[in-house]
Amino acid sequence: MTGPARVRDIVIVGGGTAGWMTAAALAKVIGTQTYSITLVESDEIGTVGVGEATIPPILLFNKLLGIDENEFIRETNATFKLGIQFVDWGRPGHTYMHPFGLFGADMNGVGFSHYWLRAVAAGGDPDNHRFVAEAEALRLGRFMRTPQKTPDKPQINYAFQFDASLYAAYLRRFSEKRGVKRTEGKISTVARHPESGLIESVTLADGSTVRGDFFVDCSGFRGLLIEGALQAGYEDWTNWLPANRAVAVPCDRVEDPGPYTRSTAVEAGWQWRIPLQHRTGNGYVFSDAFISEDEATAALMRRLDAPAQAEPRVLRFVAGRRRKGWVANCVAIGLSSGFLEPLESTSIHLIQAAISKLLALFPTTRNEPELAERFNRDLDLQYESVRDFIIAHYKVSTRDDTPFWRHCRDMAMPDTLQAKLESFRARGEVMVENHELFRETNWFAILYGQGLVPEGYHPLADVLSDDELKLRLAGIRAGIERRVAEMPSHEAFLRQCLEGVTRR
Structure with missing residues (x-):
């Protein structure tokens, strides 16, 4: 009599920072000799790519991968970061640092x-x-x-400030060298077992099928697997974190980059400034209940300290988290698991925390409800503690x-x-x-x-x-x-x- 099928084929749905961080960590830790790791992404679907500032635990992730830090700095146009400067938060005209x-x-x-x-x-x-x-x-x-x-x-x-798209590309090269397979394509359907409800495969627009034992959803806000297929549910925190929009745009570098990120409180939210080697990242996080997207975009463009390098992009989100980040044989990592505004540069850290927890609780078989429960409990605590820290900026x-x-x-x-x-x-x-x-x-x-x-x-x-x-x-x-x-x-x-x- 045979036992439950063991996990051997891992499928990551979505690339970007979350997808390639997950692929790189899995390739480094569990390898591709016993396991197969496939990442499915589509060039047609853009990535959010605004998580360009980090906090010190990123050093642990890079160390896990064995990355040479100087090479990393060169490949991602990174700068160093000693903290965050907060302008006009406590009161207009006042500045302090974290x-x-x-x-x-x-x-x-x-x-x-x-x-x-x-x-x-x-x-x-x-x-x-x-x-x-x-x-x-x-x-x-x-x-x-x-x-x-x-x-x-x-x-x-x-920590670091870097170009998120270059970081994803860097980790893609790292992962593919270690046996991760990338499949190009847009997912059209998700197949689940009729009795167990476990995900069995995803079918691409061209008709090809990618089968797997365990799936990692890195598909961004839409949560293609965790929400679209498994209907995990979403806990809305808008009543505590009213910002639900962000407009982002890069501009030219006008001075030597400082070793910090700047957050400036403005009329309907706050504005970030992230200095990189080749440009400066800018964004305005706001609530559309208090300012329109067009007004916020115009305000951000007026406040740039150099010419813009691209057209501004508006991102729409709902602050909160999935009610369950691990359901059946699927774990959500990154924006598919939830979103907290990047006020304290925690977006990439929450990706890292989920990856670390997944490695610690890596399943033997396709269905491990006890591990899923532990993962969900621990990640819930992480999200809630970060949530409270961010809310405090607004309340105090x-x-x-x-x-x-x-x-x-x-x-x-x-x-x-x-x-x-x-x-x-x-x-x-x-x-x-x-x-x-x-x-x-x-x-x-x-x-x-x-x-x-x-x-x-x-x-x-x-x-x-x-x-x-x-x-x-x-x-x-x-x-x-x-x-x-x-x-x-x-x-x-x-x-x-x-x-x-x-x-x-």
């Missing part, structure tokens, strides 16, 4: 922010950026890779100068976020859970940066004497100054990477 680095250094098991809040309450400098090396380097336009361990200077944490603002911002001020928020804000307001911490992507330092940067000043701090921060606290703060500050002083300009370091001078 840097990637640690805030100071924890002491005696208590977060540094509590000691810093104590120092500020006693008359200290209220500029929290002075205790984050990445924030100082960002302000000065400097960058450098740093050794893993240097006792008297902090390590520099970073004193802006009321337009109807959009008044709506954000008055809208409800999830109970999970409400609890975090109350905790932060009371003593400067949000009590993050282990599964959450954004940690205490991230929440502190955003909430304090937008003007939410805690009323108190952790009581154990009072244990140190005043002299000891001053000495330790001075030591941390001195280490940051030493680190930043040795860093070249971002442009100079980028040139070294392109010339193959640096290591990594």
Whole structure:
């Protein structure tokens, strides 16, 4: 008597960033000796391609693949990223940063922010950026890779800004060299087993059929498999995240690229600016309940700092997630699994998180409901924690100068976020859970940066004497100054990477 059929043939539906990241990871980890990996995509169907800014976990993905970082920089027109600069978010005319680095250094098991809040309450400098090396380097336009361990200077944490279409093409070459098969064609029908409901194959417009044991849906917003065939359902978060449109356009480069992404709050949403080697990416995320697509496009074009390189593209979306990202023998990865606006550059990270979870829970047979349940539970927690972090940007603002911002001020928020804000307001911490992507330092940067000043701090921060606290703060500050002083300009370091001078 034979058992259930084992998974051997994997079919990825859709290319773009999500599809080729999935293909590359599968090819590297499970290989193509025992498994076959086929990616189906159509040149007729464009990709969204606006996820051009990332966060530090992307380094882990590239390391998993064994990618040479300098080659990656050259092939994707990438720049380095130390964080995000937020302009006009807390209030018009105010700027703050969300840097990637640690805030100071924890002491005696208590977060540094509590000691810093104590120092500020006693008359200290209220500029929290002075205790984050990445924030100082960002302000000065400097960058450098740093050794893993240097006792008297902090390590520099970073990510990338790159051309998403070039990244997908780079990963396609990587994948095909390792045995991934690409099939060109537009899918016309999806065949499911009449009893089990498992997907058995997809048929292309030319009549050819691609069969598989396990399918990965990377078909974008439409969710061709996860929604079109399996009807997973969608949880709409518009009541908390009202933006439902984005218009994007590249423009010429007018200055040396800075090591950061800029997010500027505007009349009905926010505008991104992502500097690459060859151009600058721009976009306006907005709600069409407060500004029309034509008006938003015109506003974005007026605010460009150089001539546009292409016609603007409007993207329509609904913030939220699939009710189930893994159904039967299909997993949704990327936009097919849900969408959260790219305010904190999490789009590519959520792709990476889903791939990592799929590898950890990779099925033996075609139908593994226990694994699917675990995948869905874990990814739901990831999406919800990122959702709350993004909502906080809108809620913790004193802006009321337009109807959009008044709506954000008055809208409800999830109970999970409400609890975090109350905790932060009371003593400067949000009590993050282990599964959450954004940690205490991230929440502190955003909430304090937008003007939410805690009323108190952790009581154990009072244990140190005043002299000891001053000495330790001075030591941390001195280490940051030493680190930043040795860093070249971002442009100079980028040139070294392109010339193959640096290591990594």
